Amino acid sequence: MDSVTEKTKEMRLQEALRETLRYEMARDPRVFVMGEDVALFGGAYGVTRGLMQEFGESRVRDTPISEAALVGLAVGAAINGMRPVVEIQFCDLLPLCMDQLVTHAARYHYMTGGRISVPIVIRNKFGTRPGGGPSHSSCNHGAFIPFPGLKIICPTTPADAKGLLLSAIRDPNPVLCFESHHLYGVKGAVPEGDYTVPIGKAALRRQGKDLTIVTCGGMVLKVDAAAEKLREKGVETEIIDLRSLAPIDTETILASVGKTKRAMIVDEGPVIGGLTAEIAAIIQENLFSDLKAPVIRVGAAPIPPPHSGPLVEAMVPGVARIEAEALRVIGA
Amino acid sequence: MLDPAKKKEMLRTMIQVRAFEEKLNDLYQKQVMFGSPHSYRGQEAIAAGVCAALEPSDLIASYHRGTGHLVAKGADLYKLLCECIGRRDGYSKGRGGKMHMGDLSFGFLGNTGTVGATVPFATGAALAAKIRGGREVAVSFMGDGAMNQGVVHEAMNMAGLWKLPVVYIVENNLYAMTVSVEKSVAVKQLADRAAAYGFEGKAIDGNDAELVYEETRRAADKARRGDGPTLLECLTYRWDGHFGGDPGTGYRKREEIEEWKRRDPIRRLKEKLSAENRLTEAEFERISAAVYAELDEIAAKAEASPLPAAEVNIDDVFAR
Numbered sequence: 041m042d043s044v045t046e047k048t049k050e051m052r053l054q055e056a057l058r059e060t061l062r063y064e065m066a067r068d069p070r071v072f073v074m075g076e077d078v079a080l081f082g083g084a085y086g087v088t089r090g091l092m093q094e095f096g097e098s099r100v101r102d103t104p105i106s107e108a109a110l111v112g113l114a115v116g117a118a119i120n121g122m123r124p125v126v127e128i129q130f131c132d133l134l135p136l137c138m139d140q141l142v143t144h145a146a147r148y149h150y151m152t153g154g155r156i157s158v159p160i161v162i163r164n165k166f167g168t169r170p171g172g173g174p175s176h177s178s179c180n181h182g183a184f185i186p187f188p189g190l191k192i193i194c195p196t197t198p199a200d201a202k203g204l205l206l207s208a209i210r211d212p213n214p215v216l217c218f219e220s221h222h223l224y225g226v227k228g229a230v231p232e233g234d235y236t237v238p239i240g241k242a243a244l245r246r247q248g249k250d251l252t253i254v255t256c257g258g259m260v261l262k263v264d265a266a267a268e269k270l271r272e273k274g275v276e277t278e279i280i281d282l283r284s285l286a287p288i289d290t291e292t293i294l295a296s297v298g299k300t301k302r303a304m305i306v307d308e309g310p311v312i313g314g315l316t317a318e319i320a321a322i323i324q325e326n327l328f329s330d331l332k333a334p335v336i337r338v339g340a341a342p343i344p345p346p347h348s349g350p351l352v353e354a355m356v357p358g359v360a361r362i363e364a365e366a367l368r369v370i371g372a
Numbered sequence: 373m374l375d376p377a378k379k380k381e382m383l384r385t386m387i388q389v390r391a392f393e394e395k396l397n398d399l400y401q402k403q404v405m406f407g408s409p410h411s412y413r414g415q416e417a418i419a420a421g422v423c424a425a426l427e428p429s430d431l432i433a434s435y436h437r438g439t440g441h442l443v444a445k446g447a448d449l450y451k452l453l454c455e456c457i458g459r460r461d462g463y464s465k466g467r468g469g470k471m472h473m474g475d476l477s478f479g480f481l482g483n484t485g486t487v488g489a490t491v492p493f494a495t496g497a498a499l500a501a502k503i504r505g506g507r508e509v510a511v512s513f514m515g516d517g518a519m520n521q522g523v524v525h526e527a528m529n530m531a532g533l534w535k536l537p538v539v540y541i542v543e544n545n546l547y548a549m550t551v552s553v554e555k556s557v558a559v560k561q562l563a564d565r566a567a568a569y570g571f572e573g574k575a576i577d578g579n580d581a582e583l584v585y586e587e588t589r590r591a592a593d594k595a596r597r598g599d600g601p602t603l604l605e606c607l608t609y610r611w612d613g614h615f616g617g618d619p620g621t622g623y624r625k626r627e628e629i630e631e632w633k634r635r636d637p638i639r640r641l642k643e644k645l646s647a648e649n650r651l652t653e654a655e656f657e658r659i660s661a662a663v664y665a666e667l668d669e670i671a672a673k674a675e676a677s678p679l680p681a682a683e684v685n686i687d688d689v690f691a692r
């Protein structure tokens with residue numbers, strides 16, 4: 041279970057991430073931060089603001105625009121005893137780092153017979169929004185699931201941002217942290233002190249008996265808004281916020297769907313071959329005869345993320361579509 | 373001048389490196405080995421000269437043609453040979469093969485089959501040393517082909533920018549698999565590239581073990597002093613093909629191969645020591661015979677050792 045501390049403090053998710061970095065950097069001299077614009081400027085989203093002033097330029101490093109080698113240097117530093125936390129400004133830039141990340145960082149422990157592990161955290165922003173377009177607003181989080189050796193976290197509340205990031209920094213394995221563009225400004229109570237959330241455990245955001253919706257990241261807010269509308273129509277929705285995409289918390293998903301007997305998966309990323317497909321498969325493999333309706337996947341249309349507002353709106357599932365799809369599952 | 377005992381030790385290492393490559397080739401021909409060797413014969417002076425110049429706490433990162441580096445840095449030959457032939461007792465328990473290992477007990481950061489991929493790892497290990505204020509120097513071995521990979525350029529820029537304690541050893545054996553350097557590189561000398569990263573680059577005779585030792589020593593001392601990286605382009609030649617199934621003659625002239633074989637790095641050091649009256653033919657034969665006999669014994673043990681069990685060990689994918 042999540043570790044418990046008594047006092048909490050209200051803050052934005054972005055600040056919770058910063059407080060976590062500050063907390064762990066003060067505690068563990070092996071932790072250092074590097075990325076483009078993270079030092080003087082404080083990060084493209086302000087997450088690392090003030091850290092360079094507090095910990096110095098050696099442990100908070102602005103880097104050249106070299107994403108692939110940035111991840112590679114982190115791997116080498118981790119092998120030589122450090123705990124690097126790297127910021128990649130957009131998940132759209134992760135494909136530049138694929139060899140270093142998935143062919144090497146993720147495989148090192150297994151391929152060296154367990155002799156070497158690679159404790160790195162790669163933070164990045166994801167989320168489709170108007171104005172970002174094809175190279176600045178992707179949701180490719182699902183694409184990293186099929187790489188054994190990689191852990192993936194995706195916090196949605198400021199408290200989880202702290203708990204998951206702290207667990208990630210302390211984890212002896214490479215961890216990818218997907219931070220939603222839509223959630224940096226969301227406020228919430230954050231436990232003070234040594235607060236961790238285990239990687240691989242989902243959270244129940246809403247309890248209900250009629251339908252389970254499994255989701256993650258920025259879509260949690262939309263799903264919750266849809267669930268509110270469904271409640272007015274007499275449909276009780278249970279919402280599972282995955283929090284970790286690798287490993288997936290199969291136990292929590294199956295316990296919920298075993299109860300509601302109806303499931304829908306909502307994701308901001310594309311449906312084809314992604315996260316939604318994986319979870320739908322897990323559900324039908326385990327609960328086929330219990331299901332009262334087919335498992336429905338609701339995700340982004342299979343197009344590259346476009347620039348203009350109406351095009352984005354048409355691509356990404358909105359509250360009305362989530363509600364309509366839920367009613368279809370219910371058979372209402 | 374280098375201490376004669378040190379020179380003799382380097383000579384012994386070079387013989388061991390070559391003997392290991394020949395043993396791998398035997399095992400490959402006998403179909404005992406999974407995959408294929410990437411022979412290091414002809415390049416022995418580089419591994420031996422570089423590793424002799426390092427301190428035990430210094431680190432190396434290697435690549436696909438890496439067995440020579442590991443032998444020279446002090447790998448356990450039984451574990452190394454077992455890994456090459458996919459045995460349970462290998463460094464990686466048979467999971468990595470000769471291209472994928474890593475063991476910090478002898479300062480080995482790792483090697484891999486993606487050309488150039490370990491150059492950022494060595495650079496990052498040097499960054500860790502710099503942040504911590506450690507004394508260790510990281511050495512990044514690569515072939516000439518790696519110099520055309522993007523991550524190598526990115527990593528070298530950061531190393532120059534931050535004056536990291538790293539030495540880049542570019543083993544220019546004139547061919548990246550089958551394509552010659554002159555058909556794949558726009559500049560005449562790979563060492564010239566270092567200037568663009570703000571550090572010294574030097575092309576040296578990679579078949580002269582003593583010279584490689586001295587230049588590495590100088591570069592490592594400089595790195596340890598905080599004066600940043602050095603790139604040493606070691607000019608050499610691989611006697612054999614790129615891998616076991618390649619005779620190496622489809623893209624290279626026989627005369628060229630013979631010409632380079634006359635520049636045999638082992639014979640060069642041997643003749644140097646003889647000229648200084650430090651080594652007799654009989655002593656050389658004795659050293660050589662002892663190295664080959666030791667390896668025969670290790671190989672017999674490795675060949676008799678068990679294969680890994682046919683099981684999927686999911687738990688070992690993650691560290692705990």
